Amino acid sequence: MTTLRVSGLLRQRLVATYLLGLGVLPLARADLTDNLVASPTAMSLGNAVTADPPGVESIHMNPAGLARMEGNTKTDSVFIASIRTKASFKSAPDFDIGGFKDDPLNGTHTGPVRQAMYIPVVGVPHWRLPAVVVPGMGYTWNEAGSPFTFGTLTYLSMAFTIDRTQDKDDPGRYQGKLMDIQRLVYLSPSVGYKVSDTLRVGVSVPIAYANFAIDTDMRFPNKLLGITGQLQKGVCPEGNSNVIDSFFFGLCAGGKEGMLDPFKKAASFKVDMTAPFEPTINLGVLWEPKKWFGMGIVYQGGSSTTYKGEYEFHTDPMLRQFVKGMNSSLLGPIVGAIVGFPQEIPEIQAGNVISSINHPARVQMGIKVKPLDFVQLNMDIGYADWSKWKTVTLKFDKDIALLQMGRLFGVANPRELTLNMGMQNVISYGFGMQIQATDKLALRLGYEPRKSSIPANKLSLFSPMPDTKLKSVGFQYKFDSGAVMNVAASYLKGTYNVPARTNCNLNCDDFFNLIYNPYAGMDVKGDLIVRYFGMSYTHPF
Template sequence: MKRYLLPGLLAGSAGLVHAGVTDNLVVSPRAMALGNAVTADPGGIESIHFNPAGLASLTGYQHTDTLFIASIRAHSKFKTAPDIDIGGFKDDPINNTETGPVRQAMALPFLGIPKARLPAVVVPGLGFSWNNPGSRLTFATGVYLSQAMSIDRTKDANDPGRFDGRLIQLQRLVYLSPAIGYKLTDTLKVGISVPIAYANFAINTDFRAPNKLLGTVGALQKGVCPNGSGNIIDTLTFGLCGGGPEGMVDPFKKAANIDFDMHSSFDPTVNLGVLWEPKPWFALGAVYQGGTSTTFVGTYNFHSEPMLRQFVKGLNSSLLGPIVAGVAALPQEIPEYQSGNLTAKIPFPFRVQVGMKLKVTDYAQLNVDAMYADWKKWEYLTFRFDQSIKLLEMARLFGHANSTQATFPMGFRSVTNMAYGLQLFPTKSLTLRFGYEPRKSSIPGDKISLLTPLPDTKLKSVGVRYQFHNGAELNVTGSYMKGTYNVPARTDCNLNCDGFFNLIYNPYAATTVSGDLIVRYFGVSFTRPF
């Protein structure tokens, strides 16, 4: 199947929502501090997410408030290959540039994304649990952000990263999560939760097409009409210059801007957990986090620059140009703006996580987890529009016949990760925590893009817990995650290929792209009886 612009952008953005690296970042300060190795030691109300069987260990009525502050920095550098040649164009202004400042935003359910952009984003959360004295049942619910990514490059209008995402906003907010934990025996517990989420992703990106066919057309225009003015011969033939100076094709030039916002208001999944604690110093846990097939709905807007609009206009104003356009099934015109509705059915892969808790001494405990995510099902994603997109009809030259529907080959892979947590207990009230989680990305190195700048990363955390005499508990955690990537020119056809048919989407054709992703975040939670 041929690759195409919008499905590539949408699929890449959806990949950000669920691509493994963004999971579990701001769910629980306690889990953060332990590198999310908490399946056999799920802790408090956050057991709803990590292992609902852990809820059966809670007693009385409890209330948890959480607050996270997170900043994401995505930096990239661009270096064109010495032999770059895009149909005769060899001087890409992107060469030797770097992306600029990055800001964050927070999408509000049912309201959208506020205009304010901040150096960091603040994420609140809360949870409740109820257990009657002597009851084997514990009920709970919580509000938390299970997955998120926010990158805003709009502060610099000329940021070179704008051609692969000026704004990327993706998140999955669980707003209701009814859960039950049940104590089968003194050592065996089970649980189930049903997180109901509001999923959102939005993208605003500039688009350019450094493709050899477009470069060849631009070179022909320079030969026929160096100053961009048409002539009688051109008018009586193919109208290459009929669009005037604005219609001169440059493969390195911005061709359009694409803006869209999609969401799913009701997206339930199910978590099933089991916890076995045969000894106070040893426990095993397992959780299954079910997948789903989510239908996203939203709106889109295409803003076409004069270059392609005027080129098509000039082509269709000549004597022979309409014949060429008809044979190639090109549009008769491209409107400056085209808006409408968009739908996509995106699978949410299931996850399985197992873990062990080992309290080696009265003063130290080790947690180890292994997790698997079924991202291999993201082989293809399909997007549907409510009309034929005139700008996209240009891709018929490359074999994409249906401009109202597009399928994009993702090529994601299923991944297995490990996680490690260490707890030290210097006093009965004070606990020190340390976490390490080497995260493998579900996005192969030859599929990465600036829309999905998610390489393998390493998450490191440190936290402290203090328990008060009245049973209240304070958790404070700081975490740092970093990953780097280097994509040599012509090795990733979601980013920098320059073959004749690599029109969509390779905005950095024949260019080596390197960069990093850094996430810093701080979390605090306060749990108290009520």
């Protein structure tokens, strides 16, 4: 009789878990950067902890979980993460950029990748790291018998960093020698409230230091540049101007340096912007009506933040001398005025830049089920509003001569540069399993398939984020002193294949696809691998 009751209860719990999973799977989509280094406990469980939020890390995952904490605690944590990505390039069979048919990047691949770390106030140091090491610290305070628990946590809520500067000839340099986007929460005043033995609520206000930094070389394999370069070869094969050319358009008046080649480096660009004070809000609810079942929901608020910083454009001799040569001829200035070319291009233009960048809002809910006393299964589903990052517009303090060259291709305002990020809203899900091996030791497994918030036709080497799968393991150990240690390790991998002319952030070669397709007419294949280790140690004080 008892056996039948236990079996029936087990069957009910398993059916409940299965039915929720069946409803979630058809909607499943996820993005890359969320929740990667916020909590080692969450990572070891596939970030499926909304119904079982972990200690002080509840501040991010579900602040209602704070109300389960008793006494005063301190948590120290450390995260180590390495990002490795590579790409290879192959010209399409009918490759032709205005008569130029031999791209020197054909058959090449990117080289070693390292990480950079943005330090508030200091910026990006010149260190080049095999992995990023991020320490964290959190506190909770609870008076005996009080329904309130207060806390704060320092953590990295979002980060993506790629450094290709080790090889100066790396073909990936045309879409990011250095890319660093980071959101470091340095203060997060929070409170959890125990409404009853089964219901808890919470709120936190994470305050972040956010940064956005790019350092990249630029080239423009565009058909108009190719056609013009071929005309130059016909008029002045050696790159030397002549009298006839001087009376017409001055195609060769820029000398050998002014001979256009769509495959040559044309410029470089650096931008470094920060938002030192970016507050958001997290709201959470946790309902645990049974020992074997619980539900949770969290809302992580978004923001619209003004980033400020500095920029620098460095234009190589090719375009500078070409424009100078045109404007030294008889008819060249007339043609240049018609198409909107500048009178000259300075070698360096630098100044201040400003941009409004939205941090996406996120909603996540989950359940936990214990089909057996020593086995817990977690499932989460979440939605993130990444479409706010569809474009990012940088506004400069002066007209940029290099951008004036793009007026013919639809660049209307030479004081603005719009980065077409192409991100879209995503629905994510995750799965976790915890096995209570002994009274002190719990073993964990996590799985999280992540469909990128960047569609395949918008992917670039600035953010090579394909669909990935995250697999994690971890454990928790409770000491006799009351201290708790959590350890997690995870491996994330995804691959991509972008055929030539299918992605106008990468490899389109139409006449008007100038900004920005540095690998025009080429097949681009690559992958992304992230390795992660995290550990936290919580003890009463």
